[in-house]
Amino acid sequence: MSSWSLWPWPFFEERHRDLAARVGAWSCPVDGEVHEAELGEACRAIARSLGAGGFLDCVVPREGEKVDVRAVCVAREAISYTSVLADNVIAMQGIGTGALWLHGTPEQKDAYLDPVRRGERIAAFALTEPGAGSDVASITTTARRDGGDYVLDGGKTFISNAPFADHYIVVARTGEAPGARGLTAFIVDAGTPGMVAGDPIHLMAPHPLAPLTFENCRVPAANVIGEPGKGFGIAMATFDIFRTSVGAACVGMARRAMHETLARMRERRLFNATMAEIPGVQTKLADMSIDLDLAALAVYRAAWVKDTTGGRCSREVSIAKFAGTEAAGRIIDAAVQLWGGLGVTRGSVVEQLYREVRPARLYEGASEVQKLVIARNLIAGA
Template identity: 50%
Template sequence: MPDSSFLDWPFFERRHKAWAAEVEAWAAQHAEALAGEYDTDLATISLVRAMGEAGLLRVPCPEDGRLDVRSLCLARDILARHAGLADFAFAMQGLGTGPVTLFGTEAQRARVLPAARAGTALAAFALSEPEAGSDVAALATVAEQDGNAHYRITGRKTWISNGGIASTYVVFARTGEAPGAKGLSAFLVDAETPGFRIESRIEVTAPHPLATLCFDAMRVPADAMIGRPGDGFRVAMGTLDVFRATVGAAALGFARRALDLTVERATERKLFGATLFDQQMSQAAIADSAVDVEASALLVYRAAWLKDAGAPRVTREASMAKLHATEAAQRAADRCVQIHGGLGVTKGHKAEELYREVRALRVYEGASEIQRLVIARAERERRTSDPA
């Protein structure tokens, strides 16, 4: 039985316990089976469809436009513990539609959210470029006005999750209202738009649908813009401010599974006439992973609670949660592999799978190094800002 005692923490309300139980029941029955499909694209599509049919996508794609970050984190925590691809499928429906949910018009929401909520259409968030990942202000994709009612978008995006299987993409491009980050805008783009093509698919260590996108003077209507001209950076950062803590939650789920496997293996494995658990070094590894899990949970759910409580920005807290939880999950996965010995590096074993799954979390949605910069600057600002 998974440990659910953390649900008694004051961060949560009764509805969160009910939601966690609903996600756990679905994941126990479906997550690993669907994620085990040989074709990664098909597995992702099947997971999204099944989640939609079960009603789970009402949380990342809400009808009322309100994203409950604690519920998002709980789902990612639980799904990641069961299957990394299940977590991915859930999270990308939220991230891909997040700009529309948070900043879109009623018409844009009506166009995208019902199908995303039902699981019949996948969504994608197209921000990163070959020369612009962490430095959003360096985006080179350009959107130029074409008359009064259209824009033409030219450029490339890469490392785009759900690239090649999504129906809609939120594309960020330079419209030039001001230099740097202030001259970006966001556009809602259909996958079938002329001038849009998938340049290549990207294979990574833990299989997920990823692609490089190319826009060849792609013509989109002006009402495809999300927010106002020049609002792109605000839209991107506002969306990531919600979803960054949920990356920490996914890492937490991986770390929980790694800890479970570590304890199980140490208890069962016999070595020198005793169990592996009887070795003090094994106990130390288990203790360190247990502390990492608890500390990560506190940071993740604090950030989520603050956002749900109405804090205008939780950039510092979300960055702390993502940084600690992802780094801690890597340590927990490494200890798990070490305790399993040869089995831990055997392809197809869960310990080996966790080790690969965790690694990307320390890179995407802001690498650990970027989180450290964000946190350090926030700390300086807290000490130098005028208390009045």
């Protein structure tokens, strides 16, 4: 990973700079774009490598430790610069355990967290449904109490790491109250009878994704995370940490596109000059650089606020997610334009980044949802 002027900023402490150097020197064990049939094997290899390097500690904190959101963002930015698939792995190891290290019992933490932290087991989070994406309160998957168990029925879709994850955090409706107040989070182990993964969902860039169906799926009551009826808050607490880091991952992708484009503009000649000497190209590069720094400022401001206040910080988090993903989309689009025909040639760096960055404006809350959060926060505080 190429160094840049971000690290001296006052948001960071020496441990964050050390982490950036270590993760920047990490070598991804999977090179290039992965064929969809090999995604499971590739993700397990990456998880083992990240675990061996100690990087999964950032997203799966140990007992007695608090998550360091700046460290999560630094790690994701550095990893996504190298491999967007590897960024998916570190993100999902955190999102698929966040409910546990935030609200799990000692027994649940002992059973699940260490193997995920070492990269030996793969985690997943099952929230989205065909009729309930950004509107979490509309979840229809049900979980009814039956003696010492809960019985789950319904379906989830767009579930990262399905079907090869070793456990899933599943949010289902238990009905303690209407809407968001009647949801509960469960641990559902892979191989539990009644849970079936469907055919892979093929995205524009390779990403492990599949639907899940629950039919008379029996889960012990001991697998409830936190209290029944509190699943919405548990899910939102997880996203409040990881939404900021989505922006950071996009900053890493955009920075890779920026560096690759600078190198190409210095080498490629057009009208008897390098493209870097053309004023129109220079202004485009300046736009990309401004977007990149402003996005990074929004991301690391939010991470710093979260770390130093410990509160929800929903407005700052939504600004970070929105700014990071939208700016990265503009930066990488500009890179494709400057690269010309090679920019849309399958296999070029910027073409792959173009496909990989686009979903970020949708998952973990679409850009439009982030605007609503920002506006409502402003109105409530006016």
